[in-house]
Amino acid sequence: MAFSTKYLNDDEHVILDLHPHWWTFVEPSISLVVLLIGWLKCYDISDEQSSKALRLLETVSVRAVQAAIIIAVIRLLSRALKWRRTHFVLTSQRVIFRSGVIARTGVEIPLYRVNNINFHQSIFERMIGAGDLLIESGGEDGLSVFDNIRDPEQVQSFIQRAVHNAS
Numbered sequence: 001m002a003f004s005t006k007y008l009n010d011d012e013h014v015i016l017d018l019h020p021h022w023w024t025f026v027e028p029s030i031s032l033v034v035l036l037i038g039w040l041k042c043y044d045i046s047d048e049q050s051s052k053a054l055r056l057l058e059t060v061s062v063r064a065v066q067a068a069i070i071i072a073v074i075r076l077l078s079r080a081l082k083w084r085r086t087h088f089v090l091t092s093q094r095v096i097f098r099s100g101v102i103a104r105t106g107v108e109i110p111l112y113r114v115n116n117i118n119f120h121q122s123i124f125e126r127m128i129g130a131g132d133l134l135i136e137s138g139g140e141d142g143l144s145v146f147d148n149i150r151d152p153e154q155v156q157s158f159i160q161r162a163v164h165n166a167s
Contacts, residue, residue, distance in 0.1 A: 003087045007096070016090040016158050020083055020148040021130035028079050032072040039065045088133075088146055090158055093166065095135060097146060107144055111166040113137040117159050119152035135159070 003017045042062045081101050089096040095114070097107040114137055121131035131152035135144045149155055 003089045003096070003098075008091060009093060012091050012093045014089060014091050015162055016088075016155065018088045018150055018155070020086055020088075021128070021150045023128055023130050024079060024083050024148060025076070028072060028076040032069065032076055035065060035069045035072050039069060088149060088155075090155070090162055092162065095159065097144075107141075109135055109137045109144060111159075111163050114159065114163050117156045119149075119156050121152060 003014060005014070008014070039062070042065060078101075082099070085101050086099040087096070089098075092111075094111055095107075095109040097105075099105045114135060116134075116136035118134040118136075119131050120134065125131045129151050130148055133146045133149045133152045133155055135146070136142060137144065
């Protein structure tokens with residue numbers, strides 16, 4: 001879903017509209033897959049060889065794994081909804097960050113207030129193309145950190161060009 005243009009000024013246009021990096025989905029997806037494998041393994045045990053007490057324990061463990069799978073699916077869906085409702089937007093006049101589903105958070109930095117733009121990537125983040133963007137501005141907050149940005153080096157370059165064009 002693209003950032004809504006109703007929040008833009010009349011002479012403003014979107015240069016860049018990003019959602020967080022896909023890495024956001026890895027942890028809840030892996031936990032869901034592990035739980036599904038565990039759930040399938042619960043059915044591999046032969047009923048003929050197990051005693052009544054062991055079958056009761058197996059039933060309880062299957063129910064626990066099923067409950068954990070439901071929780072993992074809810075976690076993955078909530079992460080997807082939050083991902084969809086998070087935008088890092090660069091316009092011709094400002095940097096806009098919006099996040100949240102029910103409770104919303106927003107940060108806006110006018111381009112004329114941007115003093116410094118830095119990025120940080122660990123080795124692993126560099127391999128997957130993610131990282132943190134640090135924007136220092138002349139406003140009250142000073143330094144704004146945006147994490148999980150796709151290709152932060154390129155985003156830094158886009159912002160620098162936009163600042164140059166805006167001045």
